[in-house]
Amino acid sequence: MGGHIKFGTDGWRAIIAEDYTFDNVRICAQGLASYLLDTTGADANAVVGYDTRFGSEDFAAATAEVLAANGIHTYLCTSAAPTPVVSHAVVDRKTHAGVVITASHNPGQWNGFKIKGPDGSSAAVEVVAEVEKEIATLVNGGAEVNRMYLEDAVGKGLVTMYDPAPAYKAQLRRLVDVEAIKEMDMTVAVDSMYGAGSGYLADMLKGGTIRVDEIHGERNPLFPGIRPEPIGPNLATLFDRVRETGAAVGVATDGDADRVGLVDENGEFLNQHQVFALLCHYLLSVRNERGDIIRSVTTTEMISLLGEHYDVPVMVTRVGFKYIAPPMLQRNALIGGEESGGYGFRGHIPERDGVLAALYFLDFMRQTGKTPSQLLWDLYALVGEHYYDRADVELRPDDRARVEAALKGLNPSHVGSAPVKEVDLTDGVRLVLEDGAWVLYRLSGTEPLLRIYSEAESTDRVWQLIREGGKLLNVEV
Secondary structure (H helix, E strand, O other): OOOOOOOEOOEEEEEEOOOEOHHHHHHHHHHHHHHHHHHHHHHOEEEEEEOOOOOHHHHHHHHHHHHHHOOOEEEEEOOOOOHHHHHHHHHHOOOOEEEEEOOOOOOOOEEEEEEEOOOOOEOOHHHHHHHHHHHHHHHOOOOOOOOOOHHHHHHOOOEEEEOOHHHHHHHHHHHOOHHHHHOOOOEEEEEOOOOOOOOHHHHHOOOOOOEEEEEOOOOOOOOOOOOOOOOHHHOHHHHHHHHHHOOOEEEEEOOOOOOEEEEOOOOOEEOHHHHHHHHHHHHHHHOOOOOOEEEEOOOOOHHHHHHHHHOOOEEEEOOOHHHHHHHHHHHOOOEEEOOOOOEEEOOOOOOOOHHHHHHHHHHHHHHHOOOHHHHHHHHHHHHOOOEEEEEEEEOOHHHHHHHHHHHHOOOOOEEOOEEEEEEEOOOOEEEEEOOOOEEEEEEOOOOOEEEEEEEEOOHHHHHHHHHHHHHHOOOOO
8 A cells, every 4th residue: 555656747646446546545645734734834724626537526535534634724626627727726725735636638547646836836846755755654654644524524614615616717817808709709619528627618608609619528537539638649529520510729628627739720730839839929929928938848949939039038948847837936937838738827827727728829819810720820930830749669678778878978960961959958868950950859757668759840851850860779760
């Protein structure tokens, strides 16, 4: 019990009924409770939310029972809620922490335990390290898990049942003109992927002339036929729906709605890099806002080119929103984004929000009167055409050490026939070519994979560079 609890990039995730059990969830809750009591004292409080996965509401209740038994006042969400909604509740309720029971975009047999800091962002690396120490003490028998029945905790005022949606929706209405978007005469196809974002866009946009056509909006913890990650290979049904209904745009949110995927009016996928650049362009050109932009090293160079055009600083970080959120706060950054389709915005929470990102994109269409494909070509006219892809190369156990050693000394003069201008070690090894294209290598920390990323001026060149990049390490793509 508890031996496999290890927090990764954004929380602990495991397969339900294997490592993800009530006992282990309670150990995580007690670890967090002990940390909060050590650092904040007897007045500690927290928000607990959950997604639509199997048993999520019960795992959330178990978490609240442990926190309450430790004297921590807990706001327990009354229904499934997106991660950004729970993050906003942490700020709105002014609590010391939050917990979200979710495995985000993982397949249905997984669940997870995300910890949020008092600003609504993912808990800082040092905080997670302290919680893991408390968990290790519990696993080794050096402490016990405190428990209290939920009914008793509610009766004693230690748990408050709380609906975070109204305050969150009011916040979004302050950030974007939802009333104006509602009066657009068009259809928006929405794929909620059976996730916690179900109904959010439809509810916010009802009552006007805009029509929201939602699919996969019911709860189904099996996520039948899909993986709840809003990327091209998972959105065939949405592509067809856009084409069949003549929708002006398609929107998809992942299992906990902190990521967004967009489909243009032709039923073609807009990849995460295009969407990130388009959202930056909207904030800079339509809203005429200025401020730093924070991007991870695996995102498109279009962001840096927009920064040069609009004279705003662009900071490049390691991969993971936990590296993006701190500089967003420190610099009051305009926007932060990562390769996975998660984008955070100034004036909100320093966390990804798929629902707000979708509303901003709809407002981009409203204020310009242009289709998604027209907006993309406007962007390309400014920064040039950019295409991107990634190959995940499975490594045998004896290959990993060899590849890892090769990466440490990798400093080639060329990738294929293209001269290398710079070797960037921000995260992994990125080879920046003289013509602006690039190849990036990263070893997965959790799987036997070498990821090779590339961006160039055409899809063919992207895959040429990925294959040539593989040859430099003697791996076949």
